[in-house]
Amino acid sequence: MTVEVRPLGDKCNIKCRYCYQEGIRTAGNVPTRYDLDAIIATLDRLGEPFSLFGGEIMMTRRSDLERLMQLGFDRHGGVGMQTNGTLIEERDIELFRKYRVRIGISIDGSGPLNDARWAGSLAATRRATARIEAAIETLCREGMPPNVIVTLNRMNAAPGRLDVLCDWIGFLGSLGVRKLRLHLLEQDETEGGEGLALTAQENLVALRRLRRLEQELPSVEFDIFTEMAAMLGGDDARTSCVFHACDPYATRAVVGVESDGRLGNCGRTNKDGVTHLRASREAFERQLSLYRTPQADGGCQGCRFFLACKGNCPGTAIGGDWRMRSIDCPVWFGLFEDIETELLASGEIAISRSELRPDLEAKMIAAWSIGDNPTLHSLLQPADST
Amino acid sequence: MKSAWLTCWLAWPRPPLAAAPREPVVAKAATQRISFSGPQARALWQPRLERLGEAALAIELEMVRRKHIAATVLWTGYDGIEALTERVRAIGLEARPIKASLGYAADWSQDASIDEPKRLLDYAFLIGAAPLDAAMADPAAEDMAETAIRFGYPACCAESWANHLRRGGSDPLARVLAREDKTAVPAHTALAVLGLGPVRHAPCSTDCSATRDRSRPFLDLGRELGFVEEMSWLEEIAGWTVGASLVNGVAEITTAAFRCTWLSDEGPSQPRLAAPARRPEKRKAAAIELVDSAHVLAELGTGFESAGFASPFAMRSRFSAVVWEQTAALRRATTAVHIGCGDGLLLELIAQTKPKLRLYGTEEDTAAAEAARQRLGASFPVLGGTSTDVFAVLSRLAPEGIDLAFVDPEQLGDRDALAAISAIARSIIVIGTDRSLRRFRDIDNLAATMGLALLPGRAARVSATLSPAMDRLH
Ligand code: SF4
Ligand code: SF4
Ligand SMILES: [Zn+2]
Numbered sequence A: 001m002t003v004e005v006r007p008l009g010d011k012c013n014i015k016c017r018y019c020y021q022e023g024i025r026t027a028g029n030v031p032t033r034y035d036l037d038a039i040i041a042t043l044d045r046l047g048e049p050f051s052l053f054g055g056e057i058m059m060t061r062r063s064d065l066e067r068l069m070q071l072g073f074d075r076h077g078g079v080g081m082q083t084n085g086t087l088i089e090e091r092d093i094e095l096f097r098k099y100r101v102r103i104g105i106s107i108d109g110s111g112p113l114n115d116a117r118w119a120g121s122l123a124a125t126r127r128a129t130a131r132i133e134a135a136i137e138t139l140c141r142e143g144m145p146p147n148v149i150v151t152l153n154r155m156n157a158a159p160g161r162l163d164v165l166c167d168w169i170g171f172l173g174s175l176g177v178r179k180l181r182l183h184l185l186e187q188d189e190t191e192g193g194e195g196l197a198l199t200a201q202e203n204l205v206a207l208r209r210l211r212r213l214e215q216e217l218p219s220v221e222f223d224i225f226t227e228m229a230a231m232l233g234g235d236d237a238r239t240s241c242v243f244h245a246c247d248p249y250a251t252r253a254v255v256g257v258e259s260d261g262r263l264g265n266c267g268r269t270n271k272d273g274v275t276h277l278r279a280s281r282e283a284f285e286r287q288l289s290l291y292r293t294p295q296a297d298g299g300c301q302g303c304r305f306f307l308a309c310k311g312n313c314p315g316t317a318i319g320g321d322w323r324m325r326s327i328d329c330p331v332w333f334g335l336f337e338d339i340e341t342e343l344l345a346s347g348e349i350a351i352s353r354s355e356l357r358p359d360l361e362a363k364m365i366a367a368w369s370i371g372d373n374p375t376l377h378s379l380l381q382p383a384d385s386t
Numbered sequence B: 001m002k003s004a005w006l007t008c009w010l011a012w013p014r015p016p017l018a019a020a021p022r023e024p025v026v027a028k029a030a031t032q033r034i035s036f037s038g039p040q041a042r043a044l045w046q047p048r049l050e051r052l053g054e055a056a057l058a059i060e061l062e063m064v065r066r067k068h069i070a071a072t073v074l075w076t077g078y079d080g081i082e083a084l085t086e087r088v089r090a091i092g093l094e095a096r097p098i099k100a101s102l103g104y105a106a107d108w109s110q111d112a113s114i115d116e117p118k119r120l121l122d123y124a125f126l127i128g129a130a131p132l133d134a135a136m137a138d139p140a141a142e143d144m145a146e147t148a149i150r151f152g153y154p155a156c157c158a159e160s161w162a163n164h165l166r167r168g169g170s171d172p173l174a175r176v177l178a179r180e181d182k183t184a185v186p187a188h189t190a191l192a193v194l195g196l197g198p199v200r201h202a203p204c205s206t207d208c209s210a211t212r213d214r215s216r217p218f219l220d221l222g223r224e225l226g227f228v229e230e231m232s233w234l235e236e237i238a239g240w241t242v243g244a245s246l247v248n249g250v251a252e253i254t255t256a257a258f259r260c261t262w263l264s265d266e267g268p269s270q271p272r273l274a275a276p277a278r279r280p281e282k283r284k285a286a287a288i289e290l291v292d293s294a295h296v297l298a299e300l301g302t303g304f305e306s307a308g309f310a311s312p313f314a315m316r317s318r319f320s321a322v323v324w325e326q327t328a329a330l331r332r333a334t335t336a337v338h339i340g341c342g343d344g345l346l347l348e349l350i351a352q353t354k355p356k357l358r359l360y361g362t363e364e365d366t367a368a369a370e371a372a373r374q375r376l377g378a379s380f381p382v383l384g385g386t387s388t389d390v391f392a393v394l395s396r397l398a399p400e401g402i403d404l405a406f407v408d409p410e411q412l413g414d415r416d417a418l419a420a421i422s423a424i425a426r427s428i429i430v431i432g433t434d435r436s437l438r439r440f441r442d443i444d445n446l447a448a449t450m451g452l453a454l455l456p457g458r459a460a461r462v463s464a465t466l467s468p469a470m471d472r473l474h
Helices: A022-026 A035-047 A062-076 A091-096 A123-139 A161-174 A200-216 A223-232 A285-292 A329-345 A359-371 A376-380 B024-030 B038-065 B076-091 B141-150 B155-166 B209-224 B229-236 B293-300 B312-325 B327-332 B345-353 B368-374 B387-397 B416-422 B436-440 B443-449
Strands: A002-005 A051-052 A077-084 A101-105 A147-152 A179-184 A256-257 A264-265 B009-012 B071-077 B094-102 B119-129 B243-247 B250-254 B258-263 B337-341 B358-362 B402-407 B425-431 B463-465
Touching: A002 A035, A002 B243, A022 B345, A035 A062, A035 A223, A035 A256, A035 B387, A062 A077, A091 A101, A101 A123, A101 A200, A123 A161, A123 B345, A147 A161, A147 A200, A147 B402, A161 B312, A179 A200, A179 A223, A200 A223, A200 A329, A256 B229, A285 A359, A285 B250, A285 B258, B009 B024, B009 B038, B009 B076, B024 B258, B038 B071, B038 B119, B038 B209, B038 B229, B038 B425, B071 B076, B076 B094, B076 B119, B119 B337, B141 B155, B141 B327, B209 B387, B250 B402, B258 B387, B293 B312, B312 B327, B312 B345, B312 B387, B312 B425, B312 B463, B327 B345, B327 B402, B337 B345, B345 B358, B358 B368, B358 B387, B387 B416, B402 B416, B416 B425, B436 B443
Parallel strands: A002 A051, A002 A256, A051 A077, A077 A101, A101 A147, A147 A179, B337 B358, B337 B402, B402 B425
Antiparallel strands: A256 A264, B009 B071, B071 B119, B094 B119, B243 B250, B250 B258, B425 B463
């Protein structure tokens, strides 16, 4: 479970043309105040490591931010923080060091390659981008390289720009960045975002190119490929939420701690501006339905990668309806195929091609039917050891 | 949530029951999967829904007691059996188990184990006056419509439910939710799965008037039993607009206060019922115009090698870091110059941070100077020529002097040039390039090697202000 602390909810200082939270902000559902004590009480109750999140977390008053960082450090030896990086200042560096803040910064490329993260005008956008680039370089020089989150879109990963993107990632590697997380742009999110999404085919081409790049750059790792290989190997203990049968009514993989301390859901499935509270029970209607629904109707029936992919993130579902499979299906399918081929060629197992697959699927379906969500790893253990 | 509602709940719909084992999962799960639209909605409606559930249960039992309906079906977990039987007996009725079904894993108590499977099950009880015929809830196909009527169905709904069951259907709302025409589904019908009361049978259609007529006696009986407030809430709910849909066998009901969902057993074996709900077409934004990668590279920054960088990315990143580190100095300044400005990238980044600054560039290389003019436009003078001429022009252009001068000391070469700059600039900012930082490790070392003194700062900084004590440069 990832706990995301969001004192200011979706409040942000820039307005990425494709941000999934734009709908929420347009609907005016952004808290103006927060109750730090309530937030801390909730974190105490959860007792889990957490990440500072937004919107833009760095808009929080520094003294409050420091209290949260200190709490994370005291309880869990450190704290994660996801930021757009534009508000980081020189004095924050010591704060990050003192409380072992693991920083994740979102940026899609250098200078003009990051123009999709729109900050109101071209000059403001470029200024914001420059501040992000400065923060990444500075953190690297200070020995705290951030993880970098890159959203693939037409600005940075259109066929004519892929080489530039790869060179830039090579540069990040030379600075000391080790981990990159790749996101696919939600295909029909905000109005402005519409011209920015790559087609599924272009996304697949870009991701395949980046996979080759990963092999050329030994020091840089893209989480997504590592996780997909792990899923195919049935080793799903540490892979991210999109592979874990996410329930949009109670997104277990991601729990938000909101401005008043209450628990919230991951916002990625929020399409109408209403931030629904968590349901008291997690369930798996989506996965049960996808498993038995033909692919022509938006399901995953018959897909050999279902155990690993599970229809992927409901926030990316076809037509914005969480009950459908991910609109990025062709991308996932293509990458799973590549990775499967390589696993088999090197003599490793891929559950997609294993004779255990029907049995595993039956067990998973049975478990979901009664509201249980076991790991693949546990289902693969011999029966007597459980 | 602890309430009678959850230890014991009404079957949905009333018998005849579907052959498929969809109960109790559906009614229970839908109830527990209520997701409120916000804290206020939850504070108001969570307790109300619980009380409505309790009222519905009491009204249902009273209807059986008064023989308005032949019997009804209640579900409970293993631990609720005793309480349920006692409650029923107390009003002179009988309870008979008719069905059991695997419950929800999350509900299983810690000590319940697979060695004791009875505690993992939920149980359906037929409730009615003795003697009870357990078969009446699941009648033979030919008796189904008749049975439905005895359980309180209007004739039209009894007929359609019987037909639906005969065709292998199991979800009383599947047809209603999957309708192509989007006539609003009445709230009481859409929310029937939550066991709130007024609609307890499978309705034949969204506008069945017989179904509407059945709510009145329900509300009246409720009030008679003392559920006055509860019945007024139900009347409020009746006026709600609900969104209702069934996509690939998953139903979802959305109201202003909450949403809920359940897995209908009516899935792939049925003909495709509804097109997936699509969001309305949005106006397409103008397609993004993309220049090719050669232009992108030019925009990123040219001449990085001669400026001392390993790549255009490195140059842009470094200059961005310089601007970032010098934020405070730039805020105070009104004029600045970049000596050896190359294609003008640093000046452009400075201008983006502080547009009102008066900026100058100097560049000996004519091609680079031209590139800088291209990048910066006419409002910023980029001066060519050798350094001595340039400084003369500069002091004419800015007779009051310049606040900040950005320099790469390595590129500047001799200390005379530095002295000339300090004659016109109030503050000199030294920049570390890839080349110089590789050679000298860090900026303090670089300065020391060149005999320069810097104001103190982070060891890992990439720019630093020359100490004003460097008067000896003059
Ligand atoms: S909605 Fe998507 S991103 Fe959010 S928790 Fe679920 S799978 Fe993860
Ligand atoms: S690859 Fe596509 S069809 Fe297969 S499980 Fe993933 S989303 Fe479903
Ligand atoms: Zn009817």
